[in-house]
Amino acid sequence: MSALRPSPIAPTVDFERDGVQHGFLRLPYSRDDSAWGSVMIPICVIRNGNGAAALLTGGNHGDEYEGPLALYELARTLDPRNVSGTVIIVPAMNYPAFRAGTRTSPIDKGNMNRSFPGRPDGTVTDKIADYFQRELLPRADIVLDFHSGGKTLDFMPFCAAHTLLDKAQEEKAFAAVEAFSAPFSMRMTEIDTVGMYDTAAEEMGKVFVTTELGGGGTSRAETVRIARRGVLNVLRHAGIVAGAVEKTPTQWLDMPSGDCFAFAEDDGMIETMVDLGGKVEEGQVVARIHSTGRTGIAPQEIKAKMSGLLAARHFPGLVKAGDCVSVLAVEVG
Ligand SMILES: [Zn+2]
Numbered sequence: 001m002s003a004l005r006p007s008p009i010a011p012t013v014d015f016e017r018d019g020v021q022h023g024f025l026r027l028p029y030s031r032d033d034s035a036w037g038s039v040m041i042p043i044c045v046i047r048n049g050n051g052a053a054a055l056l057t058g059g060n061h062g063d064e065y066e067g068p069l070a071l072y073e074l075a076r077t078l079d080p081r082n083v084s085g086t087v088i089i090v091p092a093m094n095y096p097a098f099r100a101g102t103r104t105s106p107i108d109k110g111n112m113n114r115s116f117p118g119r120p121d122g123t124v125t126d127k128i129a130d131y132f133q134r135e136l137l138p139r140a141d142i143v144l145d146f147h148s149g150g151k152t153l154d155f156m157p158f159c160a161a162h163t164l165l166d167k168a169q170e171e172k173a174f175a176a177v178e179a180f181s182a183p184f185s186m187r188m189t190e191i192d193t194v195g196m197y198d199t200a201a202e203e204m205g206k207v208f209v210t211t212e213l214g215g216g217g218t219s220r221a222e223t224v225r226i227a228r229r230g231v232l233n234v235l236r237h238a239g240i241v242a243g244a245v246e247k248t249p250t251q252w253l254d255m256p257s258g259d260c261f262a263f264a265e266d267d268g269m270i271e272t273m274v275d276l277g278g279k280v281e282e283g284q285v286v287a288r289i290h291s292t293g294r295t296g297i298a299p300q301e302i303k304a305k306m307s308g309l310l311a312a313r314h315f316p317g318l319v320k321a322g323d324c325v326s327v328l329a330v331e332v333g
Contacts, residue, residue: 007131008027009026021044023042025040025041026040027127039124041090042072045088046080054085054142054143054235056071056087056090058092059095060113060145061103062094066219067148067211088139095128103151112129114195115195116133117134148211148213156183156311157213158185159181161209162202179237181229181246182226182230184252187252211230253331261324267319269289269318270290270319273285284304287302311327
């Protein structure tokens with residue numbers, strides 16, 4: 001690969017300076033309403049001497065709120081005297097998407113979590129991904145990226161890490177998930193790992209932890225509490241914030257194969273037959289899709305391909321062919 005040009009993003013913070021800095025990643029973006037304008041992505045750096053570094057992100061998808069709610073507050077309240085090392089906080093990673101309340105960027109339709117490793121000469125979303133790939137991820141020892149279901153999915157609240165070929169790295173990630181202390185902890189399988197921030201961090205050997213804490217394009221009191229406690233627990237577990245991890249019981253779950261996902265094959269109106277967290281037997285109908293163009297048509301039944309718990313479901317009342325309807329997970333440990 002030929003050498004990449006430098007990133008066009010200019011940080012207004014100094015990653016080597018002790019104390020608290022609230023600043024921006026300034027990304028030049030020339031457009032109709034601002035000829036020499038920039039996208040100003042909020043960033044906070046809290047540093048107290050040498051030590052491990054954590055990189056904390058929310059708003060990778062712009063319609064997921066537990067991460068931003070936890071991280072704007074952490075940036076406002078974390079006292080550097082309680083820190084040993086560095087905490088880098090970017091509460092709204094795909095900031096244009098976050099401002100628009102949409103999963104992808106309104107500027108270029110970029111899905112941040114399919115844009116890695118990014119490009120310094122690509123779209124706005126590519127440029128943000130490239131900055132994380134080459135400037136921020138290399139600084140981190142541990143990476144926590146908050147997700148929820150957004151406007152189209154709703155999840156049982158869980159913290160997750162992926163099964164990895166490097167078992168020592170996997171063990172560290174699962175230990176951080178356990179420390180997060182969400183009600184559920186997931187050994188996660190992805191539909192499509194290409195371009196994910198997760199994969200970029202894991203390929204660099206970082207301890208990578210993520211979440212799915214709810215969804216529907218909003219947040220709940222309980223899921224925000226889980227996010228706020230979880231991020232502090234991960235920082236305590238990493239030895240970056242002083243104090244003991246506030247452990248609460250967690251149920252480990254596994255997504256053993258692609259059979260955990262079900263997809264709609266028709267457009268229509270969806271009827272959930274099982275609520276989130278409900279037990280499902282193989283062959284059971286988890287959802288029905290009603291055709292709405294005329295009366296008298298029998299609904300399409302979506303049947304479970306395995307037994308487990310309903311970990312996620314389609315959120316809006318209308319569904320399109322190809323939409324993910326349900327995700328099942330099995331209890332382990
Ligand atoms: Zn997401």
